[in-house]
Amino acid sequence: MGEIASRSQLRWSFLRWAFVTVPFVVLLGFASGQLVPSGDANPWYAALVKPAGTPPGWVFPVVWTSLYIMLGLALALILNARGSRGRGLAITLFLVQLALNLSWTPVFFGAGKIQLALWIIVAMLILSIAVTILFARIRKPAAWLMVPYMVWISYAGCLTWGIGQLNPDAEGVARPAPVTQIRL
Numbered sequence: 415m416g417e418i419a420s421r422s423q424l425r426w427s428f429l430r431w432a433f434v435t436v437p438f439v440v441l442l443g444f445a446s447g448q449l450v451p452s453g454d455a456n457p458w459y460a461a462l463v464k465p466a467g468t469p470p471g472w473v474f475p476v477v478w479t480s481l482y483i484m485l486g487l488a489l490a491l492i493l494n495a496r497g498s499r500g501r502g503l504a505i506t507l508f509l510v511q512l513a514l515n516l517s518w519t520p521v522f523f524g525a526g527k528i529q530l531a532l533w534i535i536v537a538m539l540i541l542s543i544a545v546t547i548l549f550a551r552i553r554k555p556a557a558w559l560m561v562p563y564m565v566w567i568s569y570a571g572c573l574t575w576g577i578g579q580l581n582p583d584a585e586g587v588a589r590p591a592p593v594t595q596i597r598l
Contacts, residue, residue: 428494435493436486439512443482446516447475450524458526462584465576481563485512488549488559495552504548511541515567526585528578535571539564 453471454460485508492504514534522531542564550557577584 428490431490431493432487435490436483439486439489440479440482442512442516443478446519447478449520452519452523456523458584459523462577463580465573465580468573468576477566481566484559485563488556491553491556491559492549498552500548500551504545504552507541507545507548511538511545514538514541522574528574528581528585532571532574532578535567535574538567539571542567 450456452459453474489505489508492498492501492508495501514537518531518534518538521527521534542560546557546560546564549560
C-alpha cells in the first residue's frame with residue numbers, strides 16, 4: 415500500500431469541500447441578487463426595451479442557481495487537489511472572477527450602469543477562461559464545470575450590450591433611492 419490516501423478517503427475529502435463550497439457560492443450569489451431589486455421587480459429594468467432573445471424572468475434564478483452549484487463543485491475539486499501546481503493561482507483567479515460576478519447585479523440593477531456592467535462581464539469572461547485553463551491542468555472535471563458558466567455569461571454579455579444599444583439614455587434616467595431586499 416504505497417498510497418497516501420485511499421479512493422474512499424479522497425472521495426470523502428472532496429465531499430467535505432463540496433459541503434462547504436457549494437452552499438458558500440450559492441449563498442453569495444443569492445445575497446448579491448438580494449442587495450437590490452432585480453429583474454421585473456426592478457422598475458428601472460422593467461421599463462427598458464429588451465433585446466430579442468431575452469428569456470422570461472423566471473429563467474434567471476433557475477440558471478444562476480444551477481451555475482453557482484457547478485462553480486461550487488468546481489472549486490471543491492480544486493481545493494481537494496492539495497499539492498497540485500498552479501492550485502493557488504487558480505483559486506485566486508476563481509475568487510476574483512466570483513467577486514466580479516457578485517458585483518454585476520448591484521452595478522446593473524442597483525446603479526443602472528449598463529456600460530460598466532458590460533465591462534464587468536467582459537472581465538468575468540476573460541478571467542473565467544483563464545480559470546478554466548488552470549482548472550484543466552489540475553482537474554479536468556472542474557474545467558468542464560466552468561463551461562456552462564462561460565456560455566451563460568457570454569449570453570448575458572450579449573443581452574447587456576443589447577440593452578445598452580436599445581436604451582442609450584437609460585443610464586441617465588432618474589432612479590429611486592437604492593434599497594436592499596435583505597431583511598435582518
